[in-house]
Amino acid sequence: MTDPTPHRRRSLPARSSLPARTSLPARAAAAAALLCLAPLAGCSAVFAGTSSLTGKDSLVVGVKADQPGLGLEAAEGRFEGFDVDVALYIAGHLGIAEEDVEFTGVTSAQREDVITAGDVDMVVATYSITEQRKSVVNFAGPYYVAHQDILVGADEEDVEDVRDLEGMTLCQGEGSNSANRIIEEKGIAAELEEEPAYGDCVTRLADGSVDAVSTDDLILAGFLASDPSAFRLVNAPFTNEKYGIGIAKEDVGGCEEVNRAVTKMYQDGTAEKLLDEWFGETGLDLVTSVPQFEGCG
Amino acid sequence: MAQTHAPPADPVPRAPEPPAPRTGARRARAVLRHWLGSGTPGRIRLSALAALVAAGLLFAAATAAMSQAREGFQVIGSGAGAKVAASSDLYLALSDMDAQTANVLLVGDGDRAEEAERIYDRRRGEAGAALVQAAQLAEGSGAEERNVREVIDGLGAYERLVTEARAAGSEDGEPSDEAVGLYRDATDLMRLELLPKAYNLTLDSGATVRVTYEEKRAAVLAGAGWTAAAGLAAVAALGWHHRNLATRFRRRVNPAVAVAAAGALLLTGAAAGTLLLQAERMRAAKEDGLDSVLALSRAHAISTGMHGDQSRFLLDGGRADTYAQVYLDGARSVVFVEGEDLAAYTAQLEESVGAYPDAELLGLLGLEAAEPSQEGGRERAADVLDAYLAFQQADAELREIARDGSRSEAVEFRMGEAEEAYAAYESALADLTRMHADAYEEAVAAGDRGLRGWGWILPAAVLAVAALAVAGAYPRLAEYR
Numbered sequence: 001m002t003d004p005t006p007h008r009r010r011s012l013p014a015r016s017s018l019p020a021r022t023s024l025p026a027r028a029a030a031a032a033a034l035l036c037l038a039p040l041a042g043c044s045a046v047f048a049g050t051s052s053l054t055g056k057d058s059l060v061v062g063v064k065a066d067q068p069g070l071g072l073e074a075a076e077g078r079f080e081g082f083d084v085d086v087a088l089y090i091a092g093h094l095g096i097a098e099e100d101v102e103f104t105g106v107t108s109a110q111r112e113d114v115i116t117a118g119d120v121d122m123v124v125a126t127y128s129i130t131e132q133r134k135s136v137v138n139f140a141g142p143y144y145v146a147h148q149d150i151l152v153g154a155d156e157e158d159v160e161d162v163r164d165l166e167g168m169t170l171c172q173g174e175g176s177n178s179a180n181r182i183i184e185e186k187g188i189a190a191e192l193e194e195e196p197a198y199g200d201c202v203t204r205l206a207d208g209s210v211d212a213v214s215t216d217d218l219i220l221a222g223f224l225a226s227d228p229s230a231f232r233l234v235n236a237p238f239t240n241e242k243y244g245i246g247i248a249k250e251d252v253g254g255c256e257e258v259n260r261a262v263t264k265m266y267q268d269g270t271a272e273k274l275l276d277e278w279f280g281e282t283g284l285d286l287v288t289s290v291p292q293f294e295g296c297g
Numbered sequence: 298m299a300q301t302h303a304p305p306a307d308p309v310p311r312a313p314e315p316p317a318p319r320t321g322a323r324r325a326r327a328v329l330r331h332w333l334g335s336g337t338p339g340r341i342r343l344s345a346l347a348a349l350v351a352a353g354l355l356f357a358a359a360t361a362a363m364s365q366a367r368e369g370f371q372v373i374g375s376g377a378g379a380k381v382a383a384s385s386d387l388y389l390a391l392s393d394m395d396a397q398t399a400n401v402l403l404v405g406d407g408d409r410a411e412e413a414e415r416i417y418d419r420r421r422g423e424a425g426a427a428l429v430q431a432a433q434l435a436e437g438s439g440a441e442e443r444n445v446r447e448v449i450d451g452l453g454a455y456e457r458l459v460t461e462a463r464a465a466g467s468e469d470g471e472p473s474d475e476a477v478g479l480y481r482d483a484t485d486l487m488r489l490e491l492l493p494k495a496y497n498l499t500l501d502s503g504a505t506v507r508v509t510y511e512e513k514r515a516a517v518l519a520g521a522g523w524t525a526a527a528g529l530a531a532v533a534a535l536g537w538h539h540r541n542l543a544t545r546f547r548r549r550v551n552p553a554v555a556v557a558a559a560g561a562l563l564l565t566g567a568a569a570g571t572l573l574l575q576a577e578r579m580r581a582a583k584e585d586g587l588d589s590v591l592a593l594s595r596a597h598a599i600s601t602g603m604h605g606d607q608s609r610f611l612l613d614g615g616r617a618d619t620y621a622q623v624y625l626d627g628a629r630s631v632v633f634v635e636g637e638d639l640a641a642y643t644a645q646l647e648e649s650v651g652a653y654p655d656a657e658l659l660g661l662l663g664l665e666a667a668e669p670s671q672e673g674g675r676e677r678a679a680d681v682l683d684a685y686l687a688f689q690q691a692d693a694e695l696r697e698i699a700r701d702g703s704r705s706e707a708v709e710f711r712m713g714e715a716e717e718a719y720a721a722y723e724s725a726l727a728d729l730t731r732m733h734a735d736a737y738e739e740a741v742a743a744g745d746r747g748l749r750g751w752g753w754i755l756p757a758a759v760l761a762v763a764a765l766a767v768a769g770a771y772p773r774l775a776e777y778r
Contacts, residue, residue, distance in 0.1 A: 131633035131659040162618070177637075185638045186618070238618050240626050256504040263440050263497065292493035295500050295595065297507075 053121060053247060053254030058100040061087045062114050062123040062246075065105030066199060069222025069278045070126055079103040082218070082278040083124040086143050089270055090122070090245065093261035108175065112136050115246050122258075123246035126219060129294050138251060139244035140258035142291045143265070144275075147237030148178055149217035149284075151224065153205060154232050159212065161236040165190045168211035171201035178215045181239065199223070206230055216241050221282040233284055244294060255296035266290035337541075338777045341770050344538035348766045351531035352561065356759040358527045359568040362520020363751055366575040366744070369513030373506055373582050374741035380502035381587070383430040385594040387448070388495040389601055390424035395487045396605030398459050402472040402480055403612050403708055424452065431498060441501060444494045451491045458483035471704070477613050484609060488602070496598060503591050510583045514576050521572035528565025531762070532558055538766060542773055553769030557762045564758045571747060578744040585670040586737025593730040596631050596661040597723070600688075603627040604719045607692060611699060611707055621696070632666075632685060633659035639696065643689045650686045653679055665729075671736055677729045684722035691718035 053059075063083050064071030071083040084103060091101045106114055106125055114120045115137045126146075129139045152159050159165065162182055170190040172179035174197070182188050193210055195201045201213045202223045213220065217237060224231050245258050265271045272288040279286060333342040397417040404410050428449055435441035462479035465472075472480075535558035542551040603624050610620040625639050634649045634656075636642030649656035654675055658667050662685065666678035695715050699707040 131629060135659060181637070239622050252507065256507070259497075259500070259504075260440065263444075267440060267443055287489050289490040290493055290497065292496045293500050296504070 051248060052251050053094060054257050056094065056121060057096060058102070059087075059091050059094075059096050059122060060102045060104060060120045061091075062106035062111065062120040062125055063087065063103050064107075064125045066197060067126060067219060067222060068199075068226045070218060071105075071124070073105055077103075079105070081222070082144075082274055083126065085274050085278075086245075086265070087122065087124040089265050089274075090124075090258055090261045093264060094257065111246060115248060118248070121247065125246075126216065127244055127246050129242040129244040133246075134294070136249065137246045138249050138255045138296055139246060139294050140255045140296065141244045141262050141293060142242035143245060143262045143271075144218065144243045145287065145291050146216040146218040146241040146243055148181065148214060148239040148241065149220055149237055150234040151202070151205065151213045151220040151231050152211065152234060153208065154230055156211070156232065159234055161234065162186060162214075162238055163188060165212055165214075167191075169193055169209075171195055171204055171210040171213050173198040173201060173215070176215065182214060202231075217284055218243075218279065221279040221284045224282045224284075225279060228281060233282055235283065235285055237285075242291070242294065252297040259293050259296065262293075263290055338774055341538070341541050341774060344534065344541045345766055345770050347534040348531060348538050348557070349763050351527060351534045352759050352762050352766075354527035355524060355531050355561070355565065355568070356755060358520060358523040359572070359751075359755055362517055362524060362572050363568075363575075363748055363755075365513050365516040365520060366572065366579070367748055369509060369517065369579055370575075370582070370741055370744040370748075372509040372513070373579065373587065374744070377502050377506040377509075378587065378737070378741075379430070380434045380505075381499055381591055381594065383427050383434055384495060384498035384502060385598060387424060387427035387431055388492060388499065388598045390420045390427055391448075391452070391487065391491055391495060392598060392601040392605060394420045394424065394455075395484055396601065396608055398462070398480065398483065399605060399608035399612050400712070401463060402467075402476055403608050404712060405467045405470050405472070409712055421456075428452070434502075435498070441498060444498055448491050448494050451486060451494075455483055455486050455491065458486065472612065477615075481613065481616070492602070496595070499591065499594065499598075503587075506583065506587060510579065514579050517572055517576045517579065521569045521576065524572060525565060525569040528561060528569065531561045532565065535561055535762075535766060538770070542769055546773055551769045551773075553765045555769075557765035557769065560758065560765070561762050564755075564762070568751075568755065571751070575744055575747055578740045578747065582737050582740035582744065586733055586740055589665055589670060589733035590730060590737060592661045592665050593726060593733065596665075597726055597730070599627045599631055599661070600719075600723070600726070603631075607695060607711055607715060610696075611704070611711060624692070628689065629660065631660050632663040632682070634663075640693065643693050646686055646689055650682045653682055658682075662726075671732055674729075674732065677725075677732055681722070681725040681729050684718075684725040688718045688722040691715045 061084075063079050063081070065073040065079070067081065067083075070081045071079060072081050074080045087103070088098055088101060091098070104120060106120070106123060108125075111123050111125060111127055112133060115123055123137075124143075127133075127139075129142060133139070150159060150162065150165065159168075163186075165182060166188055168190050170179045170182065171193045172195075174194055176198075179190070179192050183190055183192060190212075193201075193204070195204065198213065198215055198219060201210065204210045205213050206227070217233065217235075220233055224233055245262075247254055247258065266289065271290075272286075275286045275288060329343060329346075330339060333339045333346065394417055397413045397420065400413040401410050401417065404413065428445065432442070432445045432449075435445050458479055462476045462483060465476035465479055467473055467476065535554060539551055539554045539558060542554055543549060606620045606624040606627065610617050610624070613620070621639060625642060628639075628642060632646065632649075634642065634645040636645045649658060653666065658664070662681065666675075666682055669675045669678055671677075691714055695707060695710050698710050
């Protein structure tokens, strides 16, 4: 990493600098492979040590930088939110102190790339588990199953489920598919408006130029928590979004250990505490029991 | 060679001190000479000692590697297999209990309700048995034990809700709102709290197997290397020993030592070969057997949930959209093909299954079908995929009837044709799973058999080699007395 100061790096290093950075571990792995030709026990340990999360003493974690309540860069280099706290809990389980965890902002489109390139050790960034993504990265968790839901203005009393959006203006973040699910799949005649990000949709909801915003309930709850009196969460879930912890495809052992951390996080009550801390006042129905894991590998 | 031995501690300091290791080597040689004597007898004793030490190393390396192999098969075989089976039985029983509860409420009274209640009771019994077994197997692991305990507690609460929901009864052949509401609470408890824990137990046993497998297989392979190295060293030492005995005494062959060398070579080959074979059996048991059994058990678990979602879709109109979506999520994790909604998914599935094995399939069953590890696996997988497609087509028809026809027609179809399509798929899936389970059990049994006898062959053979090496030298040494 170019900048060793924890919590200080925001943008990712240019991809062109990658070959120089990866050549050393690659050489070390080649040396380890040569050693393994000799009948030595513990070759698997040599390989595991080069990349597994379980052997690390510091971590670089990719989180969202613009998602209040989940991953938000509150001040230059300082990140906060549920995802950030989950990452810190996992780091603690892996024996890594808080000051050795470095957070870096990632966008939705960057998530696979930063993992496969080795720029980050772990991505905790409202990262839904899908079969396509699973063929590129390994997913521990889910640590929470979010659902697509609807956010409306506080004085909008009539919307009780997704079918009530008929004839309303619906805002969607660019590159997202959530409004299409309502309009095309469910055949509900709502008018679609697009904004660069969901934060912009929420701003438009506040000024009344759109009627509703629909995306993952945790994301909506995060916006709601920042201004509880302005909006209302409908609580009409209609999809499952399994938020996973993305790690390198080959690190099955690390993935299994992160699953143990997530199990423990629910068993010792930390998950409930964190969910309550970040979303407790939004009226969202929170599930405080460990989700069904996806399975590593 | 008439030099006498040097005393162990030489009090006279020598001016340029030679490097430490050389002193050590020289001193060791001196000590050996002191004990073994000098000249030809000393050399014979030295080569005999070298052969004995190398034979001892061969024994140690082979014994250690074989005990690693034995432990590996114990964990991959009996231990983990039982755990995977117990936890996936638990999941299936719980999931079907919830589906049968929905069926009871859906069909109201009559034979069908009684049938569903009978299945429910049987599943309740199975869940209880699987829980007892899971509790025993989880003993010693804090998180797993707690998981099992929470499932036991939750199951009690679930049954209370189910009893209340059944008691809330029906109005005009349809379940009352109160009954549907109580069932909502029950199924939420089951699907959000109990089933995930049972599923995670299965995954956790899989993780234990993977760690043991990687460690033990690496240790066995390394052990095979060490065994070969020590064995070849023993053969070389015996060859040297033979040369000391034969050429120096102008004989062509020393029969005892020659037999010992040949025996050592044979033993080395057999032991190292057995170890390599054990490593391969371990791989077959894990990768071709247990991994597939695990993946297919998970596919089965998710499929029962989907089958239950069909009933829930009909039972609870207020949540019909959600249950249809949950069903689609399940379908995608069993066999992944493109398709944003159920209709698009089924259409794409028809195309992909038709093109199998040339279509790209993901998901638990999809990946198993894409890379069959057993002979005849492709045909079995094709059968399962066909049955899965039929299950999806029946589902599409069910949803069409529910949309356009009457509720009672839809219920009739759900309990009739949709049920049959699911049962056919379940049985094809069970056949494919059985095939991998057989491969797994065979590999584990072969692993156990392959190690049988080595417990006495190894020490006996090494002792025989040692005895021959000494016996061959004894008459020659006697000539010096």
